Amino acid sequence: AASAGSVAVLDQRPGRALSRAYQQFLAGFRGGQYLVSPSCEDSMLRTLRNLSTTQCPPLGYDFENARTVASFGVPLLDGWGVPEQMYGLFSDRSSSGRTLIQIESSKSRTAHAAATWLPIAPGTEGIVALGRANVILREGLYPKDAERRIRDFPRYRELVLRYHPDTVSAAAGVDANALVNTARAIASSPSIVVSGADPAAGPAERITGILIAGLNLLLGNVGKQGGIVYRRDVPEAGAAGYAETALHQVPDHSIGVLIMDGMESAAT
Helix, strand or coil: CHHHCEEEEEECCCCCHHHHHHHHHHCCCCCCEEEECCCHHHHHHHHHHHHCCCCCCCEEECHHHCCEEEEECCCCCCCCCCHHHHHHHHCCHHHHCCEEEEECCCCCHHHHHCCEEECCCCCCHHHHHHHHHHHHHHCCCCCCCHHHHCCCHHHHHHHHCCCCHHHHHHHHCCCHHHHHHHHHHHHCCCEEEEECCECCCECCCHHHHHHHHHHHHHHCCECCCCCEEECCCCCCCCCCCCCEEEHHHCCCCCEEEEEEECCCCCCC
8 A cells, every 4th residue: 555655676786687677576566666776886887977078878897808907995805796706707816817906905805815905095096096097198008099088188197197106105105116017907908997985994085986987088998898888778678667766865754665686785
């Protein structure tokens, strides 16, 4: 009954075939609500879409075809994304050929398992991203059409060139050679640079997220196999689309039955 509240599904991983099944299921209930909430996996993808100079389709990570993944504090092996997928991709480096570089201040499980761990000082993620961009720009390790993909590229270049690895090394407390070598690594193979919310540390500041996301634009990782790919919408499967409702827009006491799928820890 309407007075008892509606039936709702909170889908923390929208865009799947199962998501469509939830929408079809809710169509059978009067006032059914399909709810979504921002996830830590999607925060950088939203930033990239906002930074795009053209209309950008939905984005997704192509970890399967990436050779190098540089993670700024993202707990890839601590329940992030689809845990079984992350373990399968990064737990055995000898056979997969993938390299995981973890940049964070504490030695988490992900940092312990990574091929390279850069123990930076807390709060220096943004300048570390600029230091890597400095190496990539000075050594010409980026595709030249990056000047078209990045808004106001001359100003971005001017900013980046202030952050030489030696300067960043002193501020972030990490070896300058390590900064240079990891910058070259993400530039020399299909790569993904990822940032997001860590349940322990909380989300990164907005400007930090922009600086880290900018590395993907500089390297041409967006729209590229082994990088951040364009996703196609899930087929309708014979049913009309069902409206999404943001979790924070749901009135108090309006839900009678709530089904939660993929619920994360309180990181958002």
